Amino acid sequence: MDCIEFLGTGGTRTPTQGTTCLRVSNHCVIDAGNLINTFGDDVFTIEHIFLTHSHLDHIIDIPFLADLFVTQKKVSLKIYGLKSTLDDLRQFIFNHRVWPNFEEITLIGHTEKTIELIELELETPCTVDDVTLTPFKTNHTEGSCGYIIEKNGAGIMFTADTYRCDRVWELLNERPNIHTLVTEVSFPSEFAKLAYDSKHLTPAILADELNKCKRDDFAISVMHLKALFVAPIIDELNAMKLLRNRGKVLVDGDRIQYSH
Template sequence: MDTIKFLGTGGTRTPTQGTTCLHVSEHCVIDAGNLINTFGSTIFTIEHIFLTHSHLDHIIDIPFLADLFVTQKKVSLKIYGLKATLDDLRQCIFNDRIWPNFKEITLIGHTDKTIELIELELELPYHVDGVTLTPFKTDHTEGSCGYIIEKNGSGVLFTADTYRCDRIWELLDERPYLHTLITEVSFPSAFAKLASNSKHLTPSLLADELKKCNRDNFSLYIMHLKALFMGTILEELAVLELLRNGGKVLVDGDQIHYKIP
């Protein structure tokens, strides 16, 4: 794959839009907000899921994947995340109350467990299918992170859900090969208190955050708009001229190419 494909981009699930899910290599996705509906019969090619955090819109398809995989796969589905995120999966999902504990259920006819939870270390690179994913801490939940996504010397910075976060702008300044920033805007600027309480960005907050960066030669893409406020957010983004260097508001099915130096 020479592209990152956005399988889900919404801040809310609607009849026409899924929630956060990025297909970054043949066997690997970031988040699981819209996997089953987009992959169909090819879903069994997925072997690695890197999570940004444990909110429902980012993990919703994982329990159903485990249910599918237990009779069809030969090796475990590997799920990566920071400790707090994986603890949420252990305690709140795969606990034999909300869903069967597929961490302990063996794949039918094989010896591996159905899923394997792998704890990430911040700022340490992980390699899958020629793509490198490096998690960095964000300000959303205790276990939230974004990812530097790299291939062949080309890099994209994906924040996922976040509030104000200095590390985003430090990484862009430190790593000039990062040609694209993909971040979120969930609410209109009039909902600044709600954004603060839920740790999300508004157009005004993002405009203020951008001032922390010492370069502007990267494309800016935005996702995770709450469907009820999409029109207002789009108007604010246009007025503030935030979608720089060919960036856009992403919709399901959009792709971004890895730029080869």
């Protein structure tokens, strides 16, 4: 693949939009908010899922994937994340109460388990296919992270859900090969208290955060808009001229090229 495909971009699941899910290579995705509906019969090509955190809108299709894979696959579905995120999957999802523990259930006719949970270290690169993903800490949950996604020397930064986070801007300043920032804006600026409590951005907060960045040569695209507030958020983004360098509000099916 020569691009990242955004399979789910919504801050809320609706009949026409899925939640966070990015396909970064033929066999690898970030988050699992809209896998089964978008992959269809090709769902069995998924071999690697990198998680940003354990909120439901980012993991929702993983239990159903495991249920499909157990009778059909020859190798484990590899799920990557920071320790707190993986601990949440074990404690709250794959616990034989909410869902069977597919970390213990063997693929039918094979020796490997259905899923394998793989712990990531912050800012340690991991390469899958021909794409390198480097997790960095964000300000959303205890185990939340974003990823710098690189191919052939070009980089795209995906913050996923986050509130104010100095490391985002430090990395952008340090890495001139990052040509696009994909971040979130969940609420209109009038909901600043709600954004703080839930650790999300508004247009005004994003504009203030941008003052920490010394560069202005990268594109900014946003996603994760809450469905009830799409129009006012877009109005604010345009008024503040935040979607710079041909950035946009992403919708399901959009793509961003690795090459700049």
